[in-house]
Amino acid sequence: MRLLSLLVAAGLTLTSGLASADSLSIEGAHVRAVPPVSTTTAAFMQLHNAGDADRALVAASTPAARVAELHNHVDVDGVMQMRQVKAIPVPVGEGARLAPGGYHLMLIDLAVPLHEGDEVALSLTFDDGQTLEVAAPVRRIETMGHGMPEEKAEEMPEGKAEGMSHSAH
């Protein structure tokens, strides 16, 4: 499983969940843990824009999935529906919040099952051409909206060890 070792290597070279370049930065990036039968999941994070120009996230990619799409949830006659969007606005100061029930990165056709504690390398491209890389830990997200167990995943090195033993098969 070369791909999984690639994910682990990326996790070692990047500060977990945190990345910055120029005025844009990423905080709290994480990927939703899903059952092994699931081939899609979502990534969430807070994007900050401390610069003097509004930016937009226009593309994403990851070695962990064939496709990474930008998605939003929209209210259609009282029913929340997920839609692909061309861009996620990242205004100066305000930034953008990617969270359950709103904007998110949809990871489609996962290359390997993601275990809690694994780290997924995400590459985000913005409308000015700059790309930010971030290592997003896989976490269990119990509910929609708030109440994410942010600290729990940090204390679970077992997940990473398990991932490595799989790569030895």
Ligand SMILES: [Cu+2]
């Ligand atoms: Cu989606």
